[in-house]
Amino acid sequence: MMVATLLVFLMHLGVVTVEAGLNRAKNAVDILFKNTMIPAIGLITYAVIGFGLMYPSDHWWVGKLLGFAGFGIGTGPEEVTSAYNPGYTYWTDFLF
Numbered sequence: 364m365m366v367a368t369l370l371v372f373l374m375h376l377g378v379v380t381v382e383a384g385l386n387r388a389k390n391a392v393d394i395l396f397k398n399t400m401i402p403a404i405g406l407i408t409y410a411v412i413g414f415g416l417m418y419p420s421d422h423w424w425v426g427k428l429l430g431f432a433g434f435g436i437g438t439g440p441e442e443v444t445s446a447y448n449p450g451y452t453y454w455t456d457f458l459f
Contacts (some may be wrong), residue, residue: 364451364456364459365455365458365459367459368458368459375402379395379398382394383395401408410425410435410436411434411435412434412456414457415428415432415433415434415435418432419431436457443445445459
């Protein structure tokens, strides 16, 4: 899973080079900044809100339809080992 995650992040480098190459040189810095901020803002937003929506555990609001485990990422000692899931850890799940 981490190799697939790495490949997704490396795809951003390919998009940056193509997009910067197809635009005028004066816009290259704007393109680089935009393509750096998209994953950064996405990761921060996912860490603050998205992960809690994705894994609500026992915190359901509307039956089993909508749940939210809270803001941020909280880990216990059992979540950073393979006890979380036999194939990967909590942080691998978060990054993927």
